[in-house]
Amino acid sequence: MTDTLPSHASVVVIGGGIMGCSTLYHLAKMGVGDGILLERNALTSGTTWHSAAQVRALRHSRNLTRMIQYSVELYSQLEQETGQSVGWIQKGSLSVATNPDRLTHIRRQEALAQAYGINAQSISAEEAKERWPLMNAEDVLGAVWSPEDGRVSPSDVCAALVKAAKKLGAKLFERTGVTGILTDNGRVRGVETSQGTIMCDAIALCAGLWSREIGAMAGAEVPALACEHFYLLTKPIQGIVGNTPTLSDHDNHLYIRDDSGGLLVGCFEPMGKPIAPGVLNESFEFSLLPEDWDHFEPMMIHALHRLPALEKAEVKMLLNGPESFTPDGTFMLGETAETRGLFLGCGMNSVGVASGGGAGMNLAHCIVHGHTAYDLTEADAKRFAPVFNNVEHLMARAPEVLGTHFDIAYPGKQLKTARNLRALPLDKEYHEAKAHMGQFYGWERPLYFDKTAEPVLRFDRPDWFENVRAEVMAAHEQAAIFDASPFGKIEVEGPDAESFLLHVCAGHMARPPGSVIYTAILNERGTFESDLTAHRIAQDHYRLFVGTTAIKRDLAWLRRHSQGYNNVTLTDSTESYAVLGLMGPEAARIVSECGAAAELKKVGYFKHGTALIAGKHVRAARMSYVGEAGWELTCRADDVPAIYAALVAAGAKPAGLFAQTSMRIEKGFCAMGHELDGDVTPIAAGLDFAVRRGGGFIGANALADARARGEVSRMISLTLDDGPAVLLGHEPIYLDGRIVGQTSSCTFGYRIGKPVGLGHSREPLRNGARVKVDIARQMLDATVTIGPLFDPEGMRMKAEDDAKPRSI
Incomplete structure (x- = not known):
């Protein structure tokens, strides 16, 4: 000291x-x-x-x-x-499964371990029993053994x-x-x-x-927020000799290991107990909370089932110590x-x-x-919407987060507490359309429509499969509405707007007013901080559209790099505007019936213009995130109900995030947090075409160095032979028995008719190469495509307004 x-x-x-x-x-x-x-x-x-x-x-x-x-x-x-x-004990860990979905879950983890260079292997219930002789293995279906874990x-x-x-x-x-x-x-x-x-x-x-x-x-x-966290300690019992592996029985919410010749039996119960701020003050030093046997009793029953020897064990204490949890x-x-x-x-x-x-x-x-x-x-410390810092919301959410610690990682899983924090302007209309909602940055967004019951989560074909098919086909054959209102919106205004954006963005930001510009935001290493779409509204005014969960992070990045640009202002306008994507071959007819045909016919691809729909002002950008012709319509939030009603009355169908994701992946469009992150350059992501060659932007030198080293795109598309298979993302990709890559975004491709995915390859793969994808240790055949799987030339989304749908 x-x-x-x-x-x-x-x-x-x-x-x-x-x-x-x-x-x-x-x-x-x-x-x-x-x-x-x-x-x-x-x-x-x-x-x-x-x-x-x-x-x-x-x-x-x-x-x-x-x-x-x-x-x-x-x-x-x-x-x-x-x-x-430091008391380092490396005795490994053992994860057991007592139901088929848990077995799939741990085998998916085993597959991940292979991709990440971790020693993990599937073993039988009998082998698991050999490693943990005190365990009751009668209901164990299988296990995964990881010998290099420790404590x-x-x-x-x-x-x-x-x-x-x-x-x-x-x-x-x-x-x-x-x-x-x-x-x-x-x-x-x-x-x-x-x-x-x-x-x-x-x-x-x-x-x-x-x-x-x-x-x-x-x-x-x-x-x-802090929650109470429990584990049981026993006095020495017969059968515990030396150190044991950690036994994870997540179906029963338990983790178990030896402790001083006895047992440590810990739990992450389905719903924890929150601790209000201020309860634990400066006097809480090497302290514990009171034992709560009533709360622990259900976990104790599970523990007695898994470890019958506990019935005769002498309890040392039920430790109750606080731990902090995030939303x-x-x-x-x-x-x-x-x-x-x-x-x-x-x-x-x-x-x-x-x-x-x-x-x-x-x-x-x-x-x-x-x-x-x-x-x-x-x-990232900047990922949470401000609404999550509310004590009431934390008191509801933190106990659930504790309980999900040992959950099965089902696709489509959503947390149940602290919901309905931020409603879209069309929230009422979406609930009337029986939308199943998901939470993103506090917003409730429609995942799919026409829900008849709460979906049962599973690893095979999901309950919403046909709902999403209908929405994709609506966009492909007629017209669908995708709500992009939660995207962050940032107004960049002032005489220095162009020079500022030329500095912080790698794209072609000097294009004239009326242009739509896709750009990466890079760091000095030439890797992604973000990507965004910009509307240049006037010589001194851009509107940036950033990811739903990225607004706080991106706005902070832009503000911190605006120092020295005295004649530029940055304003968060996210909640002032709504955005509807009207996509599909019938989109032109629909806007015509809603009164906007003449104005929008003049708007070329990756351009924007203004029009009236249902008597309301919209700024229409000719672009597509789903590969079908249409417009992204930006309007005042108060005006969107009238516009939506007019579009629906003219025949457009609402579509959710699951349909949008399916169509995005078929088109090979990269997304932040999936294909793009701080370890990936635009070159490796196949997006170097969107980067201007003149330099002058953050990361330009690093990109030039990468090109000089011969860096090339590592993005691939995959099509699985097995139609019913369900890809989730992160699956290892094998060629000739060795791992050559990993999937990133995956879905069922309804326009392709098979499971599809995007991925990164570690080495160049040829177009048409045959590979295998590891889904929970089942090796399934797939074909590599370099470029989009659907409409690779982009003819559908670039088609004239009156163009007929082309065959696929």
Whole structure:
């Protein structure tokens, strides 16, 4: 412990749990020699000390898995580096399945493991019993064995990380609570503490359960809430000798391992117990919450079934310790949208120790280099709509998120709590059309229509299959309406609008007013920060359309890069406008009947113009995200009910997000978070044609270097031979027995008549190549296509207004 708080530090880390200690360690490793860590009590005294500390590498994405693989490597070598034991025990993990869908789920995980370089293999119930002799395996159908997983002693890991950091110049201040954060012009400047004030350039907020309140001191939104989390500890029992693998019985919401000769039986029950903000104050140090046997009893019954030896075991305690959860079950990492220099490393969703090594490294990398070591958009601190920071919504959502920890990853699954937070302007009309809704950035969006009952989630052909077919065919043969109103909308105005957008966008932003422009927004590495479509409305006015979930992130990026452009303003107009995509061969007839034929006939492909529909002003952009001719119609939100009613009366059918996604994939259109992310360049994504060659934009030099190295597109389309098969995305692609790629977006292609997908290849694949796709360890034959599967020349969506549908 250093006694005197310095007057300045480059980075102040707040919180002495696994995330804070790991971030301090990695900052020091990256050359931040004056970093300090503030802990209001003692190291690990919040959540970290009572963590079950399991380190299981496999996650649902490559980079989250990569992050935990880094944790495994770090924990296994820390003792050698520091001389401090960390209690690393590598005995593997065993996931059992007691129903067919769980078996499919864990076999899909096994397939993912192969793609991500993790040792995992299917074993029989008998083999699972051999690895866990105390287990009742009578109802076990199969299991997956992962021998390289392990666990650590969380307090010892933190001690080792801090020991190493201090050797490199970092300092630790325990018993130093944060009482305020100093900001100036939207940027952090210092931290007020119980021991004095320290000025700083950046703050890493790793305060676990208390991060939301501390973030508010700096004007930042940190939507995380604590829930009670339980595990049972027994005294030594016969049959536990040495260390055992971690046993995951997710169908019964349980995880089980040895503990000091006894058992640790933990659970993620279907609905947790939230803890209101303020209940756990500064006095909550190495503390626990009261035992709650009534709440734990259903899990205890499951545990007795799986481990009959528990019936005679002597209970040591029912541990009830708080853990923090976010609205979507993934942690928050990176700089906040509201406050420059404030970086989040919190909301760990009960996987803090497993994630902590890699997450701390990435947070430090973000602070030092301005970006994470690899794309972690799914954990970006800016991904949540402000509405999710509402305490009432968090109190409803966090307990459900806890309960979904061990859910089966069914396609189409939606959370049930904290719903109906943001309604589209046509919400009433969609419910009248029996829409099945999904939540995106708080918005309720129609997924499909004509729902007759709540769908039963499954891995085979979904309940909504025929509904979506009807909607796709409506767009293909007649006309359909797709609601794009939740897309973020940003007005860029002023004399410097063009020069600013030429700097931040890689596309052809100098095109004249009346143009529609697709563009990437790149970082200095030449990889995607975002992509968007722009309408150039006037010489000094653009309207940008960004992804539904990207508005907060993209607006923050644009505002931060607008410094130096004094004659440009950025305005979020998302809720002022509605957007309807009218698509299909009957679209021209429909707008004609609604009074807009003359004006819209003049609008060429990737151009926009104004017209009146149902007497209401619209800006119509001739473009298509689904491969059928039509317009995206932007109007004032108040006007959209009248416009929608007129279009429907003229014969247009409403279509949902599932139909749009199916048609997008058939057309080979890439999407952020699927084909595009911070690890992918426009060249690798096959989008280099949309990048201007003159340079002058962020990332131009990196792209030029990539071209010089010979980088080429790695995007492929796939068509499965097996019609009933269901592709979900992330499946490994094999050629001649080796993995050569992975799917990204997948669907059933109704215009193609087979399951289809997009994917990235690791090596060049020829058009027409025959490959195999691993679906839950079943190898199914597929054909590679370079380019779109449907209408590859784009003739349908570029056709004249009166063009007849062409055969496919």
